[in-house]
Amino acid sequence: MAFGRLERTKGSEPMSDINVTPLVDVMLVLLVIFIITAPLLASSIRLDLPKTDAAKPGDPPKFVTVVVDKTGQAFFNDKPVSQGELANELQGAAKLNPETEVQLRADSGVPYGRVVEVMGEAQKAGLNRIGFVADPTGAAPPVPAASQ
Secondary structure, three states: OOOOOOOOOOOOOOOOOOOOOOHHHHHHHHHHHHHHHHHHOOOOOOOOOOOOOOOOOOOOOOOOEEEEEEOOOEOOEEEHHHHHHHHHHHHHHHHOOOEEEEEEEOOOOOOOOOOOHHHHHHHHHHOOOEEOOOOOOOOOOOOOOOOO
């Protein structure tokens, strides 16, 4: 028996090139999708709308700020006011724009009755859009358990 070297064929080397064919395929598919959907996004009906002064776009409804502090003192746009002055200020804001929103900021220690009084003044003035402003980061105080 003769011991000899068997010749081995050299195997294939790893491929070090990037195959761009799948990338090109994906890009072409995306291009076709955008070509098809772009005309659908635009309105295909062309209109020449009539002109009128009644349909002019208005300013967005403005707002006024009413603040009630711990002592029950009311502030209209950061200016301290009495109950009568608050009613006058709210009526003036309603005359300028009846769609004015009242942003009500009340301290958590203010009695509920005082907040209702301020809301009543706003509604008497004709301002029905009332928004309550709260601190989103503050945790709500714990609710006391009802005793029996």
